Amino acid sequence: MVSSLAAGSLRPQRRPLAKAVVGLPMAPGIATVFLTAVVMIPLAAVVWRAASGGVGGFVEAVTSPEALAALRLTLIASVGVCVVNAIFGTIVAWVLVRDDFRGKPIVNAIIDLPFALPTIVAGLTLLALYGPRSPLGVHLAYTQLGVGLALLFVTLPFVVRSVQPVLMELDKETEEAAASLGASQLTTFFRIVLPALVPSLLSGMSLAFARSMGEFGSVVLMTGNIPFKTEVASVYIFGQIESGDVSGAAALSVVLLALAVIVIVVVAGLRKKVVHGS
Amino acid sequence: MAARIALRSTAFAYLTLLLALPLAVVFYNTFSSGLPAVWAALTAPDALHALWLTIAIVAIVVPANTAFGVICAIALVRNEFAGKRVLDALIDLPFAVSPVVVGLALFILYGRDSAFGAWLIGHGIHVLFSFPGLVLATIFVSVPFVVREVAPTLVEIGTDQEQAAAVLGADPWQTFFKVTLPAIRWGVVYGVVLTTARSLGEFGAVSVVSGHLAGLTEPLTLYVEDRYQAFDPVGSYTAAVVLALLAFATLAVMHWVAGKEKR
Numbered sequence: 001m002v003s004s005l006a007a008g009s010l011r012p013q014r015r016p017l018a019k020a021v022v023g024l025p026m027a028p029g030i031a032t033v034f035l036t037a038v039v040m041i042p043l044a045a046v047v048w049r050a051a052s053g054g055v056g057g058f059v060e061a062v063t064s065p066e067a068l069a070a071l072r073l074t075l076i077a078s079v080g081v082c083v084v085n086a087i088f089g090t091i092v093a094w095v096l097v098r099d100d101f102r103g104k105p106i107v108n109a110i111i112d113l114p115f116a117l118p119t120i121v122a123g124l125t126l127l128a129l130y131g132p133r134s135p136l137g138v139h140l141a142y143t144q145l146g147v148g149l150a151l152l153f154v155t156l157p158f159v160v161r162s163v164q165p166v167l168m169e170l171d172k173e174t175e176e177a178a179a180s181l182g183a184s185q186l187t188t189f190f191r192i193v194l195p196a197l198v199p200s201l202l203s204g205m206s207l208a209f210a211r212s213m214g215e216f217g218s219v220v221l222m223t224g225n226i227p228f229k230t231e232v233a234s235v236y237i238f239g240q241i242e243s244g245d246v247s248g249a250a251a252l253s254v255v256l257l258a259l260a261v262i263v264i265v266v267v268a269g270l271r272k273k274v275v276h277g278s
Numbered sequence: 279m280a281a282r283i284a285l286r287s288t289a290f291a292y293l294t295l296l297l298a299l300p301l302a303v304v305f306y307n308t309f310s311s312g313l314p315a316v317w318a319a320l321t322a323p324d325a326l327h328a329l330w331l332t333i334a335i336v337a338i339v340v341p342a343n344t345a346f347g348v349i350c351a352i353a354l355v356r357n358e359f360a361g362k363r364v365l366d367a368l369i370d371l372p373f374a375v376s377p378v379v380v381g382l383a384l385f386i387l388y389g390r391d392s393a394f395g396a397w398l399i400g401h402g403i404h405v406l407f408s409f410p411g412l413v414l415a416t417i418f419v420s421v422p423f424v425v426r427e428v429a430p431t432l433v434e435i436g437t438d439q440e441q442a443a444a445v446l447g448a449d450p451w452q453t454f455f456k457v458t459l460p461a462i463r464w465g466v467v468y469g470v471v472l473t474t475a476r477s478l479g480e481f482g483a484v485s486v487v488s489g490h491l492a493g494l495t496e497p498l499t500l501y502v503e504d505r506y507q508a509f510d511p512v513g514s515y516t517a518a519v520v521l522a523l524l525a526f527a528t529l530a531v532m533h534w535v536a537g538k539e540k541r
Binding site: 128237 | 286298301303346352368386414417418441454479485500502506526
């Protein structure tokens with residue numbers, strides 16, 4: 001082996017170089033077929049079913065008072081969850097990067113817990129503490145606040161994990177320069193740190209938004225299925241399926257799908273901006 | 279300094295009220311009913327069946343999505359083909375789609391109302407309200423994890439070694455198994471861990487296609503809800519604690535792998 005290699009290197013060969021193939025010959029085909037069969041065809045079936053009732057049927061299903069109420073609550077809750085996440089997510093990321101205390105690795109590790117914990121368990125845990133038999137005496141079950149709480153639980157990691165690496169990379173010198181020139185801590189944060197965090201912050205917020213719009217498992221126990229009050233879009237769709245109105249469920253699903261596609265496009269754009277520098 | 283303490287306290291309070299305390303209460307509620315009750319709940323036939331069903335789902339979904347994820351990541355990073363950008367964008371779709379919509383999609387496609395579903399049922403293949411439906415729903419929601427973990431690793435390792443292997447006469451699959459796969463292994467492992475966690479915990483999509491037949495089509499997550507609705511808190515909490523412990527194990531492995539990846 002060694003000798004043949006050495007011989008080869010001494011005597012440059014004339015035969016054409018083997019084409020330096022990278023990648024696998026069948027990979028694009030396999031990937032496309034799998035994704036089409038598993039994801040795209042089922043989603044197309046939803047769109048097909050939603051369109052089966054014509055434009056009139058679609059509009060009627062989407063604008064029924066209960067559907068509109070569910071959609072409105074879902075949108076408002078998701079926006080609210082984004083804002084709370086932006087504030088507390090940034091604070092948590094800041095503490096994890098710039099602060100130092102005992103047990104920091106453990107705190108850092110449990111941030112990912114909502115990603116690892118099944119959503120129904122998340123819902124059950126929140127109900128145990130903030131439900132009818134709350135040991136704290138805080139009763140948020142079957143309220144809109146309870147729905148928001150469940151959404152905050154499952155979306156916690158998004159902003160923290162988007163902002164944290166950017167904060168780590170951030171050059172402290174600019175902040176020190178600002179401070180030495182007499183800027184207060186607040187001024188330094190809002191004029192120096194925050195602008196650098198904006199793309200990652202927006203990326204984390206849009207992921208949290210997308211998750212909130214479709215979340216089901218963690219809210220289903222919290223909502224208590226009260227139409228017009230605590231019923232979010234996913235719970236409404238589930239109810240429509242159970243009661244046999246599959247076309248109505250499909251119509252509202254298409255609205256959620258459209259919003260999901262928009263969010264994906266926005267996140268892809270932001271990711272590029274984060275990677276290539278703002 | 280005062281600002282630092284204030285920020286630290288705020289972060290701690292937030293994490294405690296949202297994460298730590300609710301979990302602690304579930305563990306407390308579970309074990310306050312006594313170990314014999316917990317053991318009885320754990321070994322109830324339906325609970326054991328739910329656990330086995332969950333394990334069976336994971337055992338099919340994780341290998342399938344790992345194979346697809348690695349191949350798809352290679353296609354996106356190494357191959358050139360028409361429609362690459364579209365494929366890249368569509369991979370993330372399952373993350374953004376509501377689990378209930380995923381369930382509904384399978385419900386429509388494999389139900390009697392669609393020509394395809396009717397044809398399958400006519401040939402004795404029942405997807406809905408049975409094991410294949412649970413598997414398909416779980417594959418759908420966990421498709422992107424391995425792709426998204428492996429793709430950046432592939433970019434990072436570059437193509438020098440793969441090209442060297444190809445020039446030395448290795449065919450693409452030899453290059454893949456002997457050069458690429460060892461280099462990306464920790465990315466793959468991380469993706470597998472995330473896929474496993476998601477597969478263990480999927481609820482919404484599975485809920486729509488399961489039909490909720492206790493002891494037949496009810497994986498552990500659905501069993502948690504079923505027991506809760508049936509006013510059996512011990513059964514519900516015990517199953518939830520099993521899932522929570524699995525989540526803790528997942529976290530531990532995630533951080534162990536993340537440490538390996540950095541080195």
